[in-house]
Amino acid sequence: MTQDAIRIEGLTKTYRASRKQPEKQALKGVDLTVPRGSVFGLLGPNGAGKSTLINILAGLVTKTSGRVTIWGFDQDRNPRQSRAAIGVMPQELNLDPFFTPRGALDVQAGLYGVPKAQRRSDEILAMVGLSDKAEAYARSLSGGMRRRLLLGKALVHHPHVLVLDEPTAGVDIELRQMLWANVRKLNRDGMTIILTTHYLEEAQEMCDEIAIIDQGEVVARDSMGALLGRLDARSMVIQAAEKITALPQADGISANLREDGALVLGYRSGRTSADQVLSAVRDAGITIRDVRTEEADLEDVFLSLTKSHADNPDSREA
Structure with a gap:
């Protein structure tokens, strides 16, 4: 059995031209592997292609070409199994305002075909600290509570891989600490974590390996120690x-x-x-x-690599 949680080969995505926008190639032949059981950082400046890549993994955006395998399931040949293997906590707080947290988790579990006997809404609500808000309407929840609920929704179907897209953007220190405590426990229990963040100190503290994407290409992919060692x-x-x-x-x-x-x-x-x-x-x-x-810290490495790629677009890594 493959030891890769995610395997991406030659992935491209081109958005067609419209009246207001020219054709845009968001991903340019991305090759990337994410080891099982790792905490993997996916970094890059705004517009680098991170969101497109995540949306393709989640099955929300159709790729132009290439191959994506999630937990051994080819996304084209086994779309249901590959989608069931991954959970995504999006950056946007997109919740139905008239659902309660318990209701939102139950509906999400139903969408993934989780039988009622196997649903664990109460367990998830306790983990994300929302037990006392289980019957409150989502519209009454604070921004931090909504973000916790998004994490819960990403976990209802027991995914092998959890993608966290800017999970701590705009949240307070207490919520950030609670989130990372949950992420560490999930990872200890065997879940593979993929993290995107603009807080590079978080990536340096949390991640085993890092990939840096710039202008739709992977410009670096290595262990944290090896990346930090690149700059003397x-x-x-x-x-x-x-x-x-x-x-x-x-x-x-x-x-x-x-x-x-x-x-x-x-x-x-x-x-x-x-x-x-x-x-x-x-x-x-x-x-x-x-x-x-x-x-040098991760921020120094990040700035050096993205600047080098901007100055020399043909310098991407194999």
């Missing part, structure tokens, strides 16, 4: 004993003085050592009171 960029932040009047000057070192008086020195560890940076500081007559170094 470092920063050295120095607090001087006295006011700095001259910046260090040396090849391979950029120097900037912050408003708070701290000196920030940028360098690449593969070309310039920390000792060379400190020597340049001393040569500038600066007495160091405190110093710390900072490595």
Whole structure:
């Protein structure tokens, strides 16, 4: 049996031209695999093609060409099985205002053909913290509560794969913590999680592997550690004993003085050592009171890769 939760091969999607919009190729031959049991991050700037890809996985958008396999089921040959294997928590708060949370879960379970004896609405309501709102109309729920209900709806049919599309957009810290606690438990129980988010610190904390999409193409796909290791960029932040009047000057070192008086020195560890940076500081007559170094984070990698792809569109990874 395949060990891939999701396998995507040569996936393309072209939106036809209309009176107001020219033809747009949203996905350009995407190849991607998501391992079973992983927490997989799908990142990219606005308009990169993430939403189109998710909607194709969910069966909401028809692909132009390519192959999609979900939990071993080919989306074309086994559409019902592939749809049953995946649950999607959408970004949009699209709920019927006159349904109660319990009613919404029961209807969703019915749409997936879950027998009444196997439905677990009360269990799901408890998990997402909505037991006390089970009979309240959705229109009376706060935005955070509606988002919890969307998570519950995505789980009613026992999916193997859960897609979270910007799940913490506009939510408070308490809800965010509750959501991630639920996601971690679901993943420990064997569920594969696919996460899209603009909060890169969340992706760095939660994800085992990351794929970055830009302009409809996968420009990077690797483990979190390997991605972070791609950039050897470092920063050295120095607090001087006295006011700095001259910046260090040396090849391979950029120097900037912050408003708070701290000196920030940028360098690449593969070309310039920390000792060379400190020597340049001393040569500038600066007495160091405190110093710390900072490595690149996921945001640095993301910005570097998307900028590189914009400058050189033919540089995508195999």
